[in-house]
Amino acid sequence: MNVNEVSVNGSANGVSCESGTKSAGKRSNGLCNPVKDNSSYGSYEMVEEIATYLLERTRIRPRCGIICGSGLGCLADQLTDVDSFDYDAIPHFPVSTVAGHRGRLVFGRLGGVPVVCMQGRFHYYEGYSLAKCSMPVRVMRLVGCTHLIATNAAGAINSRFRVGDIMLIRDHVNLMGFAGNCPLLGPNDDRFGPRFLGMAKAYEPALLAVAKGAARQMPGMDDLLHEGVYCCVGGPNFETVAEGRLMALLGVDAIGMSTVHEIITARHCGMTCFAFSLITNMCTMSYDEEEEHCHETFVDVGRQLEGRICELVARVVASIGESCSETPLAK
Numbered sequence: 001m002n003v004n005e006v007s008v009n010g011s012a013n014g015v016s017c018e019s020g021t022k023s024a025g026k027r028s029n030g031l032c033n034p035v036k037d038n039s040s041y042g043s044y045e046m047v048e049e050i051a052t053y054l055l056e057r058t059r060i061r062p063r064c065g066i067i068c069g070s071g072l073g074c075l076a077d078q079l080t081d082v083d084s085f086d087y088d089a090i091p092h093f094p095v096s097t098v099a100g101h102r103g104r105l106v107f108g109r110l111g112g113v114p115v116v117c118m119q120g121r122f123h124y125y126e127g128y129s130l131a132k133c134s135m136p137v138r139v140m141r142l143v144g145c146t147h148l149i150a151t152n153a154a155g156a157i158n159s160r161f162r163v164g165d166i167m168l169i170r171d172h173v174n175l176m177g178f179a180g181n182c183p184l185l186g187p188n189d190d191r192f193g194p195r196f197l198g199m200a201k202a203y204e205p206a207l208l209a210v211a212k213g214a215a216r217q218m219p220g221m222d223d224l225l226h227e228g229v230y231c232c233v234g235g236p237n238f239e240t241v242a243e244g245r246l247m248a249l250l251g252v253d254a255i256g257m258s259t260v261h262e263i264i265t266a267r268h269c270g271m272t273c274f275a276f277s278l279i280t281n282m283c284t285m286s287y288d289e290e291e292e293h294c295h296e297t298f299v300d301v302g303r304q305l306e307g308r309i310c311e312l313v314a315r316v317v318a319s320i321g322e323s324c325s326e327t328p329l330a331k
């Protein structure tokens with residue numbers, strides 16, 4: 001059996017307290033010592049229990065999961081018919097520790113399409129394993145999502161990009177994977193997906209085409225839009241000049257601290273993926289440049305582009321809604 005065949009019927013009872021998380025009625029600070037953290041965090045039963053907990057408390061049956069990046073929480077604010085769950089109220093869920101990441105799961109409708117938004121994500125530098133950072137993607141799958149939209153704030157390596165541009169992610173470089181760190185480390189549970197998986201079409205070309213078509217219809221948007229390669233680093237420090245230059249040699253267009261492990265996890269459980277980066281800064285590529293990296297400024301860039309970004313996402317979600325109504329959702 002795999003996730004495409006399984007319907008959620010686990011029980012929300014009998015929740016146990018795991019190290020570095022919180023379970024019903026019991027709390028810790030939600031942080032893990034990465035050394036002690038279990039790389040294969042999130043058994044099928046645990047994820048199923050979280051999904052059941054949520055489905056018992058909302059009538060929304062989402063088709064698409066949306067992860068809001070730094071400063072992009074506005075995406076969740078667009079939803080109607082909302083049921084929201086603070087992360088610290090959901091059994092086994094980690095908690096957000098980064099400014100600009102609100103820390104709640106929001107079920108609702110975007111233009112009529114049922115979706116669930118992570119208003120705040122988990123990052124490796126917060127002390128969570130990659131498996132734990134991306135565990136909510138599996139929850140999204142078990143509550144019924146067939147599609148994932150991941151968004152992030154990123155620094156531009158590509159000198160043609162400008163702050164405020166949007167880069168549709170065509171592909172990524174899994175730098176942390178090169179170093180042996182991957183959300184799928186540890187025993188594989190075939191109910192989620194296969195042991196080995198191809199990543200050549202990680203980002204769905206049809207959704208990239210939809211986004212580009214939508215941008216052409218939005219005044220001024222076409223000029224802001226690029227397509228490129230994203231790379232995730234562990235953070236929380238930004239890159240040295242030498243590292244920035246190395247990224248350019250590797251063919252990377254923008255660098256961030258998320259998304260790659262979420263997409264790997266989503267592809268593992270058969271989800272169709274779309275992602276984009278909001279360019280919040282230019283990476284420092286020369287020793288003569290003043291480094292002007294500031295998380296709060298990055299969050300502000302997101303706020304300034306809220307309207308356009310929300311419209312872009314709404315249009316992609318609408319097209320997902322249309323494709324889902326043509327293809328019946330697997331149980």
Ligand SMILES: O=P(O)(O)O[C@@H]1C[C@H](O)[C@@H](CO)O1
Pocket residue numbers: 068069070071098121123151152153154235256257258259294295298
């Ligand atoms: O959650 P995302 O990837 O959007 O967050 C980026 C990377 C760091 O967490 C933070 C740096 O300002 O923004």
